[in-house]
Amino acid sequence: MSEAPLEAPVEEAAVVASSVAATATTEEVVAANPLRDPRDKRLPRVAGPCVLVLFGVTGDLAKRKLLPAIYDLGNRGLLPPGFSLVGFARRDWQHQDFRQLTHDAVKEHARTPFREEVWKQLSEGIHFVPGEFTDDGAFDALAMALKEIDQTRGTGGNYAFYLSVPPKFFPVVVQQLKRTGLADAPDGSWRRVVIEKPFGHDLKSAHELNETTNEAFPESSIFRIDHYLGKETVQNIMALRFANNLYEPIWNRSYVDHVQITMAEDIGLAGRAGYYDGIGAARDVIQNHLLQLLALVAMEDPTSFDANSLRREKEKVLKAVRLPADLATGTARGKYAAGWQGGEKVVGYLEEEGIPADSTTETYAALKLEIANRRWAGVPFYLRTGKRLGRRVTEVAVVFQRAPHLPFSKDDTEILGQNALVVRVQPDEGITVRFGSKVPGTAMEVRDVSMDFAYGESFMESSPEAYERLLLDVMIGDPPLFPHQREVELSWKILDPVEEFWATQGQPEDYPSGTWGPPSADAMMARDGRTWRRL
Template structure:
């Protein structure tokens, strides 16, 4: 009996024809999700899939296959997705959307080395091609520990799951960390390249999917007022911060031995730095963007004295958000002798004409003063100020701050005269906030990134060359810290260890306090 064709696309009142934020709709396809029981799948991937469907951006026959070591039936998996969507989805839950989406849910139980399970997965995908019209187009999302990437990729190849026919496609999605150093990153890249062509490997860095991160490109290249100042003639230094006010939570098994530098600087912060400092691409096509990011990362150098130009710390017990919190070594699952850093700061330089002599300060940490991610471009003081010293004693550097999260937007700080008869100048702020300027809300990062995977559009995904260049930058720092011993303690709720402040003080600068 021939199955009925998928129902025609219904009109979606949530999608305005004039909405240009996510206007593209994925063609016939499905997604296989490995690691469906993890936090990433439940809190990010599953809700994002529902939100895309709710906005009319997935095909009517879209299918989702879960793979995990659980004795579940299809309806059990559907209940897991349902609970995740109800708790974490960004858009309103709508029963008609859910019913259409849930018709394409399937579950395959098994281990990553279970040949029978991958045979069943192949049969399941073939059945979806027939019943749901997915046309042989499937993405494999590996929301699993990196140590299993190679095993799963090999299994997919051996069981014919990477084979394509005609215009159909197969793609793989992996999450950070992409290795733990340069050698392991190269090994991982070789394993994946042996199974999937490079253009079908999507390395997700969710920060690159944030609207405010992409606005860095718009700010730089759509506004002529910034480009003449975006160089060492006018920029004093750049600070890139990702601060969290929470501890490691339930991530002890992952975090201990990884640390702040591998977890954040190697990927998120170096990618932010590349977008801030790269040259203008010839277009916003994926290859043109990658080329400029790679050129920038290849130009990054470390100072000679890493003991004076880097800092690392480990949070102690203290107060955060009005609550008494434990120190890192007191967290459940953490070794009492752990030397893993929860705070990391590095000084980097870019050896090219645009940025010669401009330091880039990157920092990240847990249990800091507040949750904030921002890029601060700090400009040099005016070379001559025809004012008395008292008139400008409260005047600091001009700063352009790009707020990635929360309170997404931008702030420009500059000097202005205080009303009155005296010539007194103080800093004032000019603010742009997404919430106050646009009526529509920004799509969540995973919505954009998953849709790009299904469309085969890779501009926001770092290729293996960028990953390896990032490890080349960070590896000497990690090796220096390993020789140095224990990280410096800092109290929870503060802005990190004293050595981080001393790092900037040696250059006559101070960290921003967001």
């Protein structure tokens, strides 16, 4: 996400994290806090005493996102003085080694200014426990360390376990937490587990993972992280729809022609060959990110924004999703070939280090879906994602039907397209409305123009990074932005038939790096008389 410059009030929020918090006025704290509770504008949402146990601290996600997000929360005054962070990894480290790794990650990737007083307070609560996930002794040592932290830091037995590890280790870690009793919360405290996507690789494995996790934790204590749901622009879809009477009356089949949801990346594997091969674009992005976006765009208005109400409406939509009758013409897949990206020559997917020469994993996937309900019957939803595409962009485009009667000559509207409302999720967060306007002059010539809303220009406070919002929600115990198991299973029910069909089709179609995907994706749209948006 783009990083808007931090305003002076955010710098003041760092003081709140120290002992002088009591001297700050409530107004100063709220002004400095982009994560304030929307239900109470007077007070910020501040985590209570707790320990965050991070499994997989040496991974890229931890270093680039999680550790900096923890520091940023502290710098914004949203962590209690006794907050503690425990790293667990297969390293022969002491506490100071993990503190140094955290320090380096914060200095390089944090979004708020580095402040010695905030770092000093945070670092005092940083601990490390070495061990393998299969090592009973290491988890026994972890349990002892957490008890000591409770006594010295006043964390009250409140633990959040973040599994930033390969999916194959999810059940192993959860079973260890159950064996040691760390999953069991004494009266007056809480225990929560955070699981990164993917939530399984198909419906069967997702169900098995859920059963294993539920043996240790109740559903209310399981937080499935889809970081897209923590992005401000994704949450703004609900505000746009339900707070503005301008749009909601036309948000239906009577006015909408189709919807395009795109997540395009301009990078290749970025060192993720071991994870990516065998998973592919559809499992990696469509099953979670894009289907969640579809659900937010298409759902009915919830009775409130509490977790149960949101989930209920999203589940209704996912249950109503229908695949095309002919998967050969209603889907497309491809893999990037050698080409040019950003002025540099890049190799194709099969030439990437660690990828088998006979791999059939797709790096591009596109689907045409429909929703069998009264609001959306007959309106196609086109989802696409891919690597090594023209540029990095994620957006939701609601494309409206043409006016039923145009009292213009053909030449007047020759270059007039369809009205569209586009939510830009990244990198330039905002909303664009495209409509027709008369070109200045004596002739009646109409062409497309756009009105833009940009977050960075409209708000004085910076948007929190998605992981900041989600980590804080975990520690507070606020679950609306986390997918429920039922949503996960419904998403796999949509994708599994597509994956099974593709498994019979041999190699994905090639597309040159730096382009916008394989010809079959354009053909899929052309059959419906439509084209993909130019990004």
